[in-house]
Amino acid sequence: MTMHVRKLLTVVTEAGLERRLVEDLRQLGARGWTITDARGQGHRGKRALDWEYEGNIRLEVICEESLAERLASHFREHYYQDYAMILFLQDVEVLRPEKF
């Protein structure tokens, strides 16, 4: 079974951003994504306030490393200052690289 390495980008943020993030994903060229509802606690942007509430989402995108970095940069520029958001990257192995 031949596997191919891609990047998994995971973003945890406020549920109210879902529509905007999906639009960003489309415009930047992501071919698929998965969203689950989440809750949690963290530290909020420059406002330095803690946040803790139900209305979070956990968004996953698998793609080539270059697109993962463009997405991460885009999210950082547009949302880090004003929204609760964390993101992290991992390598994953996939079967059908043409899908990602």
Place this chain on the structure above:
Amino acid sequence: MTMHVRKLLTVVTEAGLERRLVEDLRQLGARGWTITDARGQGHRGKRALDWEYEGNIRLEVICEESLAERLASHFREHYYQDYAMILFLQDVEVLRPEKF
């Protein structure tokens, strides 16, 4: 703390497949799995249609590499053509290898 390496297999697919996938997991020898509800968008099998809807699931199984590959092969053979499904593999460290 001694950690052991296992494979984490993640499958994102249509919620209607949950019962069949769980049956597959049992028959192929998986000892545990985790399922969360998800939504998202992707590219659907050979029909080449985009899919986007609420009723997805995200299934995780941690197991030995050989079983992870058998599961991935089985899912590919039985579901890739007719269902929306992606899967990916990662290494994870576990404390109690006998559970996986």
Place this chain on the structure above:
Amino acid sequence: MTMHVRKLLTVVTEAGLERRLVEDLRQLGARGWTITDARGQGHRGKRALDWEYEGNIRLEVICEESLAERLASHFREHYYQDYAMILFLQDVEVLRPEKF
């Protein structure tokens, strides 16, 4: 884009433990976490019973390796014997290490 490596600790356990785990996370110094509702099946501690039910949670914490190991040790000591719980560790890349 400069990325920094941190540990992602994922815990899947009974939903009834959520409040206690969050208190543990606070006391041991975690700065953020994400929780999603999950279901699944596994093998339950020393009682050697299978468990399968809706009421699971999937908890994620990103932090320095030393804290991830303290958390894993703490959970093992306090919950492994009496509760259904699995946990696993992975390396992840993050943008803002000061948040974790």
